[in-house]
Amino acid sequence: MRLDKFLAETGVGSRKEAKQLLKKNLVTVNDEIVKDGKTQIDEKQDIIKFAGEELTYQKYYYYLLHKPQGVISATEDKWDQTVIDLLKDEDYREDIFPVGRLDKDTEGLLLLTNDGQLAHQLLSPKKHVDKEYFAIIQGIVTEEDIRYFAAGFALTDKEQVKPSELIIESVDETNEQSEIRLTIQEGKFHQVKRMFEAVDKKVVYLKRLRMGSLWLDEELILGEYRTLTEEELEKLKLNR
Template sequence: MERLQKILANAGIASRRKCEELIAAGHVTVNDKVVTELGAKADPNVDVIAVKGRPIKRENKLYILFNKPKGVITTMTDPKGRSTVHDYLKKDIKERVYPVGRLDYDTEGLLLLTNDGDLAHMLTHPKHHVPKTYHATVERVPHGNDLEKLKRGIKLEDGMTAPAEAEYHDVDPDGKYATISLTIREGRNRQVRRMFEAIHHPVIRLKRISFAGLTLGGLQRGKHRKLTPAEVQKLRDAANGIETAVEPDSEPEH
């Protein structure tokens, strides 16, 4: 027996939080009976579970790495008609997958998508401290003292940030900009941009280059690929606080 919201998330219906909202709203039935209790459990191999009258089916777990371009919304639909992640996946990916966390409209780079609700929840929960690395190109060149502030933690309006890893990646000889490699283990809204604003070096360009140890490799902007089993295991290890390396002979699926 499993919690109903977990079953729905694992079936690719939506994120676990959204599934809880569907249950609370009375849109979920188990054996033709409406269930609104979030603690309710069911057996997906025995019980008939439906959402808005449509029985769910267990979907194969799918794990996607996507190189998100700037100007793309990290959602599957957008009421304003803007370009979304789904627009880039729909020709090749028939299963319903959902972004693991978000990248801002103006942020590009590595985005994971999956229908594995459990893993997505673990990867995004603050208590698991999963590392995410960005290349932030900022106005002017921050002093070393500014990088030390980032490393110690920055006071934002929603509290102190956790210690980060920060180092110079590229510096303009004329001092007009610098690209800083920043690794954080949180996922607050616009956190990287706000951290640099706090040290008075606004972000010009922001790209996520790594998530839980996975990188873009040679994946072109706007392209996606399936993760290898070794890479999926690397994500699971990262969510459990275990550092692992993907074997060099593990070839990604295209």
């Protein structure tokens, strides 16, 4: 790897900024000052220091975010705050992106990473990765709805959805509301909302709880995130 790329990857600065720092004799490779950003280094073996502090190379980053409402699942937007904007300066990287998307008014689990291969595996329809949601529904969800969802059906616009698992958590007869859990293996546009519209009901609150083996950390308040544990990452990769 080129030294200037290594410096940019480890957060020292952009490649352009790295070149300026190199000129100031602030970077050493195996205790020797190096000024040329084109210098090839072994990021796993060589000891690279910036201003006397050793830099550790990390190729992939994985953050578990508790997405709040009002934030969009995108890397940038001219009008709205994005999930990437929630990252602290020290965690921000230009190549980090959300794995899939949650609607602007949907809360819950969202994985942020720069690992494109893992993201593809989690989102590919061929991999049948479970996505579990909790929702509050305006309307009384019935056993008939459970059977209907389990069979797969066509939405109001005739788009077909695959079989899914619908569980009724509770029913409030007075207010005509239901609390449910729904597990799907697709990620169609507004899918959960459109599924309930197809049975004449409305989603009034939606929260993603799980994606594959990865569960939302309920200790994270809305807008908070943390690095995935080694165990969580290992399980995700095993389930690819």
